[in-house]
Amino acid sequence: MLRLSKLTDYAVVVLTRLEEAEEGGVTTAPVLAAATGLAEPTVSKVLKILSHAGLVEGRRGAAGGYRLTRAIAEMPLTEVITAIDGPIALTACVDNTFGLCDAEATCPVRGRWDPVNDAIRRALSGISIADLAAAPAIVPHPEVVAAE
Amino acid sequence: MLRLSKLTDYAVVVLTRLEEAEEGGVTTAPVLAAATGLAEPTVSKVLKILSHAGLVEGRRGAAGGYRLTRAIAEMPLTEVITAIDGPIALTACVDNTFGLCDAEATCPVRGRWDPVNDAIRRALSGISIADLAAAPAIVPHPEVVAAE
DNA sequence: GCAATCTGGACCCAATTGGTCCGGATTGGA
DNA sequence: TCCAATCCGGACCAATTGGGTCCAGATTGC
Numbered sequence: 001m002l003r004l005s006k007l008t009d010y011a012v013v014v015l016t017r018l019e020e021a022e023e024g025g026v027t028t029a030p031v032l033a034a035a036t037g038l039a040e041p042t043v044s045k046v047l048k049i050l051s052h053a054g055l056v057e058g059r060r061g062a063a064g065g066y067r068l069t070r071a072i073a074e075m076p077l078t079e080v081i082t083a084i085d086g087p088i089a090l091t092a093c094v095d096n097t098f099g100l101c102d103a104e105a106t107c108p109v110r111g112r113w114d115p116v117n118d119a120i121r122r123a124l125s126g127i128s129i130a131d132l133a134a135a136p137a138i139v140p141h142p143e144v145v146a147a148e
Numbered sequence: 149m150l151r152l153s154k155l156t157d158y159a160v161v162v163l164t165r166l167e168e169a170e171e172g173g174v175t176t177a178p179v180l181a182a183a184t185g186l187a188e189p190t191v192s193k194v195l196k197i198l199s200h201a202g203l204v205e206g207r208r209g210a211a212g213g214y215r216l217t218r219a220i221a222e223m224p225l226t227e228v229i230t231a232i233d234g235p236i237a238l239t240a241c242v243d244n245t246f247g248l249c250d251a252e253a254t255c256p257v258r259g260r261w262d263p264v265n266d267a268i269r270r271a272l273s274g275i276s277i278a279d280l281a282a283a284p285a286i287v288p289h290p291e292v293v294a295a296e
Numbered sequence: 297g298c299a300a301t302c303t304g305g306a307c308c309c310a311a312t313t314g315g316t317c318c319g320g321a322t323t324g325g326a
Numbered sequence: 327t328c329c330a331a332t333c334c335g336g337a338c339c340a341a342t343t344g345g346g347t348c349c350a351g352a353t354t355g356c
Contacts, residue, residue: 002229002236002268003151003312006345028301041347048303061354064301077264081150088150112280116225116272120150123271127264151343154314176332189316196334209323212332303352313342321334326327 008084010038010046015080016133018056019072026065046084053083073130078121080129088121156232158186158194163228164281166204167220174213194232201231221278226269228277236269 017035021027029047033040047066050056055075056066068075081088165183169175177195181188195214198204203223205215216223229236 002233030301039346042345044302045346051303058302059354060300060302060352062298062300063355064353066302085150115279116275119271119275120268123267124264127267131263132261153312178332187315190314192333193315199333206333207323208321208331208333210329210331211324212322214333297356299354299356301352301354303350305349305351307348308346310345311343313340315338315340317338318336319334320336321332323332324330326329 004081005085007046007049008081010036010042011050011080011084012077012129012132013038014043014046015050015055015068015072015075015129018066018068022068026059026063026067028065032066049084050080053079055079055083071130072133073128075129076125077127077129077132078124081124088117088124152229153233155194155197156229158184158190159198159228159232160225160277160280161186162191162194163198163203163216163220163223163277166214166216170216174207174211174215176213180214197232198228201227203227203231219278220281221276223277224273225275225277225280226272229272236265236272 013036014032017032018027021031021035029044030040032047033043036043047056047058051058051066054069057069058064058066078088161184162180165180166175169179169183177192178188180195181191184191195204195206199206199214202217205217207213207215226236
């Protein structure tokens with residue numbers, strides 16, 4: 001399975017809740033933790049990463065908290081993934097750097113995942129966080145339930 | 149980064165070499181290992197998985213070996229990924245099964261990665277192993293070299 | 297000056313993955 | 327008939343990665 005880190009999942013949740021909770025002001029990490037059901041240190045970590053990427057803005061001090069830098073509708077999913085998981089690429093060998101793979105000389109696919117990566121980047125661009133939040137609610141799969 | 153397992157990478161290499169080496173006959177694992185530069189047990193493992201998925205066919209016995217069940221041009225990349233990494237989905241929560249996530253009640257993105265997964269599946273369908281093998285050879289990135 | 301909050305980092309534990317190995321089954325040839 | 331070569335299925339171990347926690351410091355408002 002194409003693993004995406006859990007942190008990215010959390011980030012989407014946190015961003016969504018953050019927009020809901022926002023009333024022009026800031027929201028603290030503990031409040032977001034309570035709203036999402038996640039552990040506070042984890043939420044804090046996610047927010048720190050997102051802050052570093054410029055997706056949210058942290059304000060220190062007594063009345064501090066976090067604030068979105070823009071609406072989640074204007075926030076492409078790719079930016080969140082890139083912020084947390086790093087550049088979008090399927091394999092480590094994909095960036096054409098040298099000296100990583102000891103089978104370099106005989107490896108016939110070195111640097112050839114590019115079309116795949118491009119395809120994925122194209123597929124992901126155009127999807128915003130708001131698109132995820134606005135997706136239809138969960139529909140239980142009857143066959144899954146019945147199979148057990 | 150959207151990590152894809154190394155085994156998948158190996159699989160593409162092995163399949164490519166397998167088609168090159170094929171002359172109507174079968175190819176043994178040790179021969180493929182030598183041709184790819186990979187360790188023999190690893191190649192064997194990859195072939196076993198691919199065999200289980202029906203992408204290659206193993207023939208036992210003295211004159212045994214492996215054989216492609218079809219040309220790699222007819223072999224979509226998605227099948228290889230699915231065979232080795234499992235179903236193509238970005239997160240573990242994505243299949244709408246229950247009882248996995250303890251924050252289920254408050255998790256606002258449960259089952260909402262579906263559009264993303266669909267987009268990726270669409271992007272990947274239509275890419276065959278042959279497309280990867282036929283991609284232009286590695287062009288060293290001058291800026292990377294110059295940067296060091 | 298104090299309390300509340302973000303910031304940046306180090307740190308540890310668990311899980312997944314990469315990789316190896318072995319016994320058994322099967323097939324072809326001597 | 328026997329033997330060697332090969333695939334097959336599984337168990338097994340080591341290591342890297344990621345999830346998660348915590349703490350000291352900086353900043354801000356009261």
